[in-house]
Amino acid sequence: MNSIQKPSPHPQRKSRTSANQRQASLINTAASLFATNGFTGTTTKRIAKAAGVSEALLFKYFPTKQALYTAILEEKAQYSGLREAVEDAAKKQDDERLFTLLASYRIRRGADPTLFRLLLFSALEGHEMSDMFFQRQYQVFHDLLANYIHRRIEVGAFRTVDPLLAARAFFGIIVHHRLLHDVYGLPMHLTHEDTVAEYVSLFLGGLVRQSSDA
Amino acid sequence: MNSIQKPSPHPQRKSRTSANQRQASLINTAASLFATNGFTGTTTKRIAKAAGVSEALLFKYFPTKQALYTAILEEKAQYSGLREAVEDAAKKQDDERLFTLLASYRIRRGADPTLFRLLLFSALEGHEMSDMFFQRQYQVFHDLLANYIHRRIEVGAFRTVDPLLAARAFFGIIVHHRLLHDVYGLPMHLTHEDTVAEYVSLFLGGLVRQSSDA
DNA sequence: ATTCATGGTGAGTAATCACTCACCATGAAT
DNA sequence: ATTCATGGTGAGTGATTACTCACCATGAAT
Numbered sequence: 001m002n003s004i005q006k007p008s009p010h011p012q013r014k015s016r017t018s019a020n021q022r023q024a025s026l027i028n029t030a031a032s033l034f035a036t037n038g039f040t041g042t043t044t045k046r047i048a049k050a051a052g053v054s055e056a057l058l059f060k061y062f063p064t065k066q067a068l069y070t071a072i073l074e075e076k077a078q079y080s081g082l083r084e085a086v087e088d089a090a091k092k093q094d095d096e097r098l099f100t101l102l103a104s105y106r107i108r109r110g111a112d113p114t115l116f117r118l119l120l121f122s123a124l125e126g127h128e129m130s131d132m133f134f135q136r137q138y139q140v141f142h143d144l145l146a147n148y149i150h151r152r153i154e155v156g157a158f159r160t161v162d163p164l165l166a167a168r169a170f171f172g173i174i175v176h177h178r179l180l181h182d183v184y185g186l187p188m189h190l191t192h193e194d195t196v197a198e199y200v201s202l203f204l205g206g207l208v209r210q211s212s213d214a
Numbered sequence: 215m216n217s218i219q220k221p222s223p224h225p226q227r228k229s230r231t232s233a234n235q236r237q238a239s240l241i242n243t244a245a246s247l248f249a250t251n252g253f254t255g256t257t258t259k260r261i262a263k264a265a266g267v268s269e270a271l272l273f274k275y276f277p278t279k280q281a282l283y284t285a286i287l288e289e290k291a292q293y294s295g296l297r298e299a300v301e302d303a304a305k306k307q308d309d310e311r312l313f314t315l316l317a318s319y320r321i322r323r324g325a326d327p328t329l330f331r332l333l334l335f336s337a338l339e340g341h342e343m344s345d346m347f348f349q350r351q352y353q354v355f356h357d358l359l360a361n362y363i364h365r366r367i368e369v370g371a372f373r374t375v376d377p378l379l380a381a382r383a384f385f386g387i388i389v390h391h392r393l394l395h396d397v398y399g400l401p402m403h404l405t406h407e408d409t410v411a412e413y414v415s416l417f418l419g420g421l422v423r424q425s426s427d428a
Numbered sequence: 429a430t431t432c433a434t435g436g437t438g439a440g441t442a443a444t445c446a447c448t449c450a451c452c453a454t455g456a457a458t
Numbered sequence: 459a460t461t462c463a464t465g466g467t468g469a470g471t472g473a474t475t476a477c478t479c480a481c482c483a484t485g486a487a488t
Contacts, residue, residue: 172389
């Protein structure tokens with residue numbers, strides 16, 4: 001009888017996945033689930049199932065659920081080359097380009113839809129990595145813009161406003177846009193480019209028509 | 215032996231609380247907990263403990279945890295007389311007063327700090343009452359403002375902008391302010407009034423100094 | 429051909445979850 | 459004095475939670 005090959009209880013033909021691949025797969029799957037359901041709203045069971053592995057394996061790569069969450073935030077917190085482009089525009093005092101750059105980094109086709117929800121959830125739920133996440137994804141550009149506005153006021157190009165509040169106002173417009181679309185699911189009625197252009201024009205030029213008879 | 219009064223196992227001197235009072239107390243306590251920890255992050259045990267009653271009593275007033283949450287959102291969704299004041303300012307075409315009214319309703323001393331977090335949590339967690347909450351607390355005023363801006367453009371008082379995007383931009387500034395303070399705990403560096411005035415001035419007048427030599 | 433580090437899992441664990449039930453306590457009306 | 463609607467609770471329930479452990483599977487190196 002031992003000549004008969006006992007069929008494996010797990011007749012998987014596929015070769016085993018490497019540790020790195022599995023880890024990355026788990027992070028992606030979990031990121032999506034955490035973004036939709038939050039930390040407490042997501043179970044390790046569901047993550048494992050969605051990633052197509054056993055729960056036990058998940059805990060081999062990440063000692064706790066918290067560790068997995070932290071790993072996700074760390075990965076998502078890495079920002080792109082936006083900073084350099086913004087600093088370049090700042091050096092050239094190209095207002096429109098600078099504001100358009102900042103806005104279209106968030107409002108563009110293919111922008112990661114899970115990122116904003118993760119950012120919000122981690123802040124609301126008070127995760128330990130939330131501050132770092134906020135710092136990397138937001139504060140950096142906020143400070144950059146506030147400083148730029150400050151310099152432009154000194155030069156006389158901008159009206160005398162509070163640079164900090166002005167920077168917050170502009171980011172508010174953008175963040176709010178993501179909020180409406182990523183969280184409340186509102187449809188866009190203009191293209192990404194037109195939306196950005198309109199926001200930038202509004203912020204730079206204001207709402208009230210400037211009378212020329214003054 | 216039966217002449218000896220058996221001491222009650224619950225020697226509470228206080229008279230019993232009425233159903234309405236208890237219900238209100240539970241709603242307030244739970245609202246604060248849901249606002250800080252979200253729906254899934256708050257246990258019925260903790261709510262009962264914080265309200266100083268047994269878990270069993272909680273379930274006598276609210277059949278499920280969901281029902282309690284819904285009751286909270288229903289109560290918090292009732293808006294004040296802001297609408298009438300805004301419509302009055304709109305009739306008089308008093309731009310500054312209208313925008314200041316809208317902004318200072320959210321940015322003022324004593325504004326309910328749990329409301330914004332509840333609004334965000336319910337939207338992120340996808341609660342069934344989230345849409346109603348959003349409609350009552352936000353959409354109403356958003357539509358009001360968009361219509362007003364539309365009329366002011368026709369009259370020639372405002373520049374030709376997209377009224378919907380303009381309304382969203384303004385609310386974005388305000389919502390973002392609450393986000394920074396209620397969720398991220400950033401301190402304010404101006405008074406509520408000055409902050410509102412600065413935001414309104416920025417939005418109406420824009421950032422760029424208008425050159426008089428044109 | 430055997431070894432063995434590593435990928436992978438089924439079947440648990442104690443703790444906690446939302447929720448229930450049988451029962452006690454109170455006080456105003458009879 | 460007794461009744462009885464209502465306020466209130468201790469001690470549960472089965473289901474689900476994050477996490478563990480003993481063990482199997484694979485394949486490249488010896």
